[in-house]
Amino acid sequence: MTTRAVRLAQPLAREVLEEVAKLHGVCIRPVALKRLDIHTGKSEIIDVPCGATLDSKCGPCARRNRSLRMAQCREGWHLDHEPSITPDPATEDQRWLIEFRADLQARRDHATDEGEAADWDQAIAELDAEINRAGMRGNVVGRTTKRNRSTKRRQDAPDLPRRTMAGTTLGRTYEAGDGKSYRPSLFVTLTLPGYGKVRDGIPINPDAYDYRRAARDALHFSKLIDRFVQNLRRVAGYDVQYFATVEPQRRLAPHLHMAIRGTLPRAEMKQIAAATYHQVWWPPADEPLDQAPVWAQDGYLNPATGEYLPTWEQALDQLDEPQHVIRFGDQVDVKGVLAGTPDADQTIRYLSKYLTKSLGQTPDTQAQRDHAARFVEALRYEPCSPACPNWLRYGVQPKNARRGMTPGQCRFKAHKPEHLGYAGRRVLVSRKWSNKTLAEHKQDRRTWVLQALGQPDEPTDPHRYLWTPVSAGDANLPALGLRLLRSIRERQRWREHLRQLEQQDLSATSPPEVAA
Ligand SMILES: [Zn+2]
Ligand SMILES: [Zn+2]
Numbered sequence: 001m002t003t004r005a006v007r008l009a010q011p012l013a014r015e016v017l018e019e020v021a022k023l024h025g026v027c028i029r030p031v032a033l034k035r036l037d038i039h040t041g042k043s044e045i046i047d048v049p050c051g052a053t054l055d056s057k058c059g060p061c062a063r064r065n066r067s068l069r070m071a072q073c074r075e076g077w078h079l080d081h082e083p084s085i086t087p088d089p090a091t092e093d094q095r096w097l098i099e100f101r102a103d104l105q106a107r108r109d110h111a112t113d114e115g116e117a118a119d120w121d122q123a124i125a126e127l128d129a130e131i132n133r134a135g136m137r138g139n140v141v142g143r144t145t146k147r148n149r150s151t152k153r154r155q156d157a158p159d160l161p162r163r164t165m166a167g168t169t170l171g172r173t174y175e176a177g178d179g180k181s182y183r184p185s186l187f188v189t190l191t192l193p194g195y196g197k198v199r200d201g202i203p204i205n206p207d208a209y210d211y212r213r214a215a216r217d218a219l220h221f222s223k224l225i226d227r228f229v230q231n232l233r234r235v236a237g238y239d240v241q242y243f244a245t246v247e248p249q250r251r252l253a254p255h256l257h258m259a260i261r262g263t264l265p266r267a268e269m270k271q272i273a274a275a276t277y278h279q280v281w282w283p284p285a286d287e288p289l290d291q292a293p294v295w296a297q298d299g300y301l302n303p304a305t306g307e308y309l310p311t312w313e314q315a316l317d318q319l320d321e322p323q324h325v326i327r328f329g330d331q332v333d334v335k336g337v338l339a340g341t342p343d344a345d346q347t348i349r350y351l352s353k354y355l356t357k358s359l360g361q362t363p364d365t366q367a368q369r370d371h372a373a374r375f376v377e378a379l380r381y382e383p384c385s386p387a388c389p390n391w392l393r394y395g396v397q398p399k400n401a402r403r404g405m406t407p408g409q410c411r412f413k414a415h416k417p418e419h420l421g422y423a424g425r426r427v428l429v430s431r432k433w434s435n436k437t438l439a440e441h442k443q444d445r446r447t448w449v450l451q452a453l454g455q456p457d458e459p460t461d462p463h464r465y466l467w468t469p470v471s472a473g474d475a476n477l478p479a480l481g482l483r484l485l486r487s488i489r490e491r492q493r494w495r496e497h498l499r500q501l502e503q504q505d506l507s508a509t510s511p512p513e514v515a516a
Pocket of ligand 2: 411
């Protein structure tokens with residue numbers, strides 16, 4: 001008989017299973033779906049990889065995503081021909097959504113009072129998001145006209161040289177004396193300004209560290225990136241393409257790594273970064289009200305005065321200066337990279353280094369934890385969007401205000417410790433970067449594996465299967481442990497098969513990008 005101490009020293013079988021699954025690149029949080037084959041009438045439960053968004057704890061899926069991203073980055077960086085981009089034809093579902101959108105628009109146009117109109121606007125906004133989710137780009141009505149603002153509120157074009165636009169997305173090719181040609185590109189790192197002295201990422205004097213500014217900069221960082229790209233294209237004089245990742249610095253501010261196709265003089269890149277800024281035309285959010293606003297009938301009022309707080313629209317009309325102006329810091333790193341060199345490969349790895357981690361990585365030391373906690377506290381009452389309940393704290397009704405909003409309890413992800421103010425996408429890829437979308441890179445890899453295994457990669461009839469979710473309590477759903485065991489076995493089998501093929505030297509090609 002084993003003693004208690006010996007038993008406790010043994011690892012849990014279930015944990016070892018998870019470890020082994022990770023080693024084999026098997027998704028540890030698979031989503032079970034019931035697949036009904038309408039050709040045969042058979043249905044079975046299929047495990048679909050969770051596909052790990054960055055917030056997920058599934059390491060294997062996160063690593064797989066990262067390696068797909070690396071393939072995508074490599075594909076487009078030094079293209080020497082224009083990518084041909086032809087949109088797919090619209091599907092029946094997509095057409096139906098647009099018809100539905102037309103219907104809602106008609107109802108909105110016939111709405112008689114403001115409240116009703118606002119309800120339709122909200123429904124339309126949700127439908128527009130759905131339209132994008134259904135794989136259609138852009139807004140159905142095109143660029144909507146923004147609020148009429150006085151000219152002094154318009155953001156000035158920065159003082160930068162401007163070249164005439166050439167209709168290309170490619171960088172130049174240079175011929176060297178020996179007849180060889182070179183396609184140089186750029187790798188640029190952009191950083192936010194300082195908020196106070198730091199040592200190893202920790203403020204030396206936390207009281208003097210400008211957490212509010214750091215929070216606002218993080219909240220609006222993605223807008224600054226957009227401005228930078230606009231300015232870059234204007235100066236470069238061609239439709240510059242980029243693959244960029246947003247990553248955390250040790251001081252917890254986001255910064256940007258950007259692979260840019262083509263090249264510009266280093267001094268010009270620095271000039272563009274220095275001239276780029278973004279103004280946030282939001283109401284001020286510095287002085288909290290003494291008393292929390294209360295809901296009355298159809299809006300929030302200030303209990304001290306008994307008057308309704310200005311609505312979001314009213315507050316915007318009163319503005320005469322921006323709430324915040326965001327710029328990059330002085331640290332601009334510009335590096336030239338040549339196509340097909342080991343240097344290019346290494347840079348791609350570096351670019352995607354943090355893609356399996358969240359912005360607010362788990363801090364190691366107490367000082368880091370304290371710093372992160374202060375940052376999160378600063379973000380807690382900072383309004384993250386026009387609809388953020390935090391506006392109530394500063395005497396403004398949030399956009400689409402409704403009963404029950406509480407400042408400090410906004411659920412939007414910008415406030416969460418793992419996002420640290422930056423709620424935008426972590427990977428930013430311009431539209432003409434390569435010919436392929438991430439889904440197509442995935443398909444590439446699948447095709448390669450199937451070919452190596454000598455199996456046909458037939459396009460499946462998209463209407464053949466009906467997928468429905470399986471609830472966790474479903475009696476037909478095997479225990480997760482059992483499902484993981486099967487997936488590991490499956491993985492081992494095809495790995496072994498591939499190895500045999502390689503030994504027989506039948507597989508001359510190498511995989512597009514194989515996950516570690
Ligand atoms: Zn997963
Ligand atoms: Zn918020």
